[in-house]
Amino acid sequence: MSLRVGLITKGTRGDVQPLLALAQELRLRGHQVAICCPKCVVSLVEERGIAAFGMSFDPKSAIQSSEMQEAIASGDGGLCIKAFNTSQEHQILASGVNPAQEVYDFVRTFRADALVGHPSFVPLIAVAEAFSLPLVNALFMPFLPSAVAYPAFFARNQLEKLGLQGKPLEAHKQLWDNYITPEEFAQLNHLRTGWGLKAHKDVAETQAVYQCAHEANCWSPHLLPEPSDLQVEFPFARQTGYLFADSPEYQPSPELLAFLAHPSKPIYVGFGSLCVGDPREATEKVLRALKASNLRCxxxxxxxxxxPSQLDAEKTIDFHLLKDFASTNVFSLEACPHDWLLPRCCGAVHHGGAGTVAAAARAGIPQAILAVAWDQPWWAEYLEDRLAVGINLRQMISKVDERLLATAFQRLAEEDQLTTAAADLGKLIREERPGHESLADFVLESVKLPHPWPTKEQPTPLNLLPSLWDRASQENLRRALGGA
Known part of the structure; x- marks a missing residue:
């Protein structure tokens, strides 16, 4: 039976790209697919021949906002998250358009039979319930709670500061309480009642619904194995593997091919869909570090x-030195498919977004992370401490010392231990079954399985279990009473 599957995200390219891989796989199997995403990435979807519906929320404007740039300049990741959310709220107030209603209208217009989305879009469960549709949440970093593994939004120093070391389930609860705030909960209930649904009685009920939904952990088990309690606590969760939307049709320019023909592989430096402060200052810092380490880029x-075009003869103190160095040692481009480019580099320096982490890991090259916020500091720490395939620079580009950056460049290019560990990990990831195939299997399977709300195939909903921390509290109480 052919299905109409709607894929939904309000994120940037890094969130859209994996959904493209799933969309292409579902189309190969004879299903119809459309993606609802921000207008700034609609062209990326349409280039692959997939129908796209643009929502008015613009993450690029949010990232480029004055609030966000001030937060980046401060070097405080927590302020970055707050500034991004503030800018998002300003957009909604200024436009009078709620992205949740746009997604609701997309699902109705497209006449979807099933939905796949990113849980950063909180109202998605309400949209799915309003249309009695099966839903799979596609996760790109650890988010489901666990009693044995920490969430991907707390680096070690944050856990220590908050007194959460040795308390992974408490860390998850704090994350989820920040994820669905009282304000977010009130907005969600407003949407629910407007769509003819019963309001949730409290945040705990909303959290419980999310945790009983179908969840896909979309990353390699060789990079990050699933927690030992995942299948026990979440029977409708699967680890599918990475989703890579490759670009076999990509044709590099003769100039790029000529640059890459040099005997020494260059380092890749890019920060993707992030604006990390003053572009001139960031460029100067990177060029000085490259020059100090005598590396190509x-x-x-x-x-x-x-x-290098950001260099300013009046503001850049060493303008002529950097310009001359860049003219022969740096190849500048707007973007390039990571699946084609990264295997031709000796290392990658980036912001630590989950998508770039995945691409560099599959390419088998070491990576240095200049994290900004969200899950990025966690990935930086994990790659360095647990896998020994990365360098955690512990600051964003706006704050990092040029000498530390130069040392990181040299290590990426010359440190055999890093290079070997990264190459071994890349080989394992490349030998896995493609994640988009496993996720497509799971999506089609989920249509026939029960959900926390009635669906066409399963009119009787799941019995709602409490959130994992509430289950643990109830179990502890039961044991205490039983032992009394």
């Missing part, structure tokens, strides 16, 4: 606009 401009 592919510099991807991305949304930050990183490029």
């Amino acid at each position: 592919i510099m991807a401009g991305g949304w930050v606009g990183l490029s």
Whole structure:
């Protein structure tokens, strides 16, 4: 039976790209697919021949907002998250358009039979319930709670500061309480009642619904194995593997091929869909570190606009030295498919987004992380401490010392231990079954399985279990009473 599957995200390219891989796989199997995403990434979807519906929320404007840039300049990841959310709220107030209603309208217009989405879009469960549709949440970093593994939003120093070391389940609860705030909960209930649904009685009920939904952990088990309690506590969760939307049709320019023909592989430097402060200052810092380490570089401009063209004869103190160095040692481009480019580099320096982490890991090259916020500091720490395939620079580009950056460049290019560990991990990931195939299997399977709300195939909903921390509390109480 052919299905109409709607894929939904309000994120940037890093969130859309994996969904493209799933969309292409579902189309190969004879299903119809459309993606609802921000307008700034609609062209990325349409280039693959997939129907796209653009929502008005613009993450690029949010990242480029004055609030966000001030937060980045401060070097405080927590302020970055707050600034991004503030900018998002300002957009909604200014436009009078709620992205949740746009997604609701997309699902109705597209006449979807099933939904796949990113849980950063909190109202998605309400949309699925309003249309009695099966839903799979596609996760790109650890998010489901666990009693044995920490969430991907707390680096070690944050856990220590909050007194959460040795308390993974408490860390998860704090994350989820921040994920669905009282304000978010009130907005969600407003949407629910407007769509003819019963309001949730409290945040705990909303959290319970999310945790009983179908969840896909979309990363390699060789990079990050699933927690030992995942299948026990969440029977409708699966670890599918990475989703890579490759670009076999990509044709590099003769100039890029000529640059890559040099005997020494370059370092890749790019910050993707992030704006990391003043582009001139960021470019100067990267160029000085490259010059100090005598290395070549592919510099991807991305949304930050990183490029030697940012050098300013009046403001850049060493303008002529950097310009001359860049003219022969740096190749500047806006963007390039990671599946094609990264295997041709000796290492990658980036912001630590889950998508770039995945691409560099599959390419088998070591990576240095200049994290900004969200899950990025966690990935930086994990790659360095647990896998020994990365360098955690512990600051964003706006704050990192040029000498530390130069040392990181040299280690990426010359440290055999890093290179070997990264190459071994890349080989394992490349030998896995493609994640988009496993996720497509799970999506089609989920249509026939029960959900926390009635669906066409399963009109009787699941019995709602409490959130994992509430289950643990109830179990502890039961044991205490039983032992009394």
